[in-house]
Amino acid sequence: MTTPGSELDHSLRLPARGGYVVVDVETTGFSPARGDRICEIALVSLDERGETADEWHSLINPLRSTGASHVHGITDEMVAGAPVIEEVLDEVWQRIAGRVLVAHNAPFDLRFLNALPGSHWVTETLCTQRLAPAFLPHGKWTLAACCERAGIPLRNAHSALADARATAELLRHFIRRGASWEEHLIRAAQAPEWKPCGLPQRAPHRR
Numbered sequence: 001m002t003t004p005g006s007e008l009d010h011s012l013r014l015p016a017r018g019g020y021v022v023v024d025v026e027t028t029g030f031s032p033a034r035g036d037r038i039c040e041i042a043l044v045s046l047d048e049r050g051e052t053a054d055e056w057h058s059l060i061n062p063l064r065s066t067g068a069s070h071v072h073g074i075t076d077e078m079v080a081g082a083p084v085i086e087e088v089l090d091e092v093w094q095r096i097a098g099r100v101l102v103a104h105n106a107p108f109d110l111r112f113l114n115a116l117p118g119s120h121w122v123t124e125t126l127c128t129q130r131l132a133p134a135f136l137p138h139g140k141w142t143l144a145a146c147c148e149r150a151g152i153p154l155r156n157a158h159s160a161l162a163d164a165r166a167t168a169e170l171l172r173h174f175i176r177r178g179a180s181w182e183e184h185l186i187r188a189a190q191a192p193e194w195k196p197c198g199l200p201q202r203a204p205h206r207r
Contacts (some may be wrong), residue, residue: 011087016035017098018189019053020126020171024164025109026074028067032115037062038085039074040207042160043095046102048185050172057161058204060085072158082205086158089118089197091204097121097194099185104128104167106145118197122187126181128170135174146170159207 024043029036042057059074059082066074098112103109106127111124130143136149143166147154152169156162 009015016108017191017193018185019048019099020102020185021052021095021099022046022161022171023096023113024103024167025112026072026158027112028062028064029039029179030108034110035064036067036112037064038112039066040072040160041085042164043092044161044164045095045099046148046168046171050168052168054095055161055164056091056204057089057164057206058083060205060206062086065086068166078207079205080088083118083202086197086199086205087202089116089199090201092116092120093121093189094194094195098189098191100124100126100188102126102128102167102171104146104163104170106130113129113144121191121194123191124181124184126144126171126184128167128174130160131174131179135177135179143167143170 013179018085024042025038026040027036027038038060039062040059044052045054049051059079061082061084063084066076066079069075101122106125113119132141133145136146139145139149143163144154147166150170150173152166154166
């Protein structure tokens with residue numbers, strides 16, 4: 001079933017812009033330049049206080065092997081009926097446009113997002129891994145290690161939604177300790193209005 005992108009915006013339970021969006025992708029490998037692709041994506045939208053307003057996730061058919069299924073748990077069979085990334089672009093970009101994008105080890109996620117059509121919707125970004133030393137000193141900076149020191153449960157690690165939810169909790173942990181990114185929020189909210197990509201869109205495909 002396909003849906004015109006312009007209709008998808010009405011499914012959101014958050015303002016048209018403002019706040020943060022936490023992104024996590026599971027991929028077939030490490031380099032989109034070498035042909036690796038997203039095989040799962042999750043987005044958790046937060047208001048300016050860091051409270052969850054909306055979340056969305058889907059398996060993605062990468063049109064190739066899913067790669068290290070022993071790490072992310074995604075098999076070729078699981079993505080066989082999933083949309084390709086172009087069929088969920090409206091869902092992805094309407095949640096990112098006008099918001100500060102947050103990820104743990106953001107350069108990794110950004111490599112894959114920046115390889116997609118419409119990546120100009122990514123404006124302001126924050127990396128919870130790079131921020132962590134100021135709030136969680138003395139230890140490793142993996143998501144699991146940061147969550148453990150912050151007292152945040154992390155179940156089903158390397159599932160996109162579980163990792164995005166944990167990263168959102170980590171951002172809230174920083175905000176509660178006085179962190180503020182007001183200038184990032186203002187600049188992100190001043191970005192151009194999101195517009196549908198015009199391609200047929202499909203419903204998400206869950207694990």
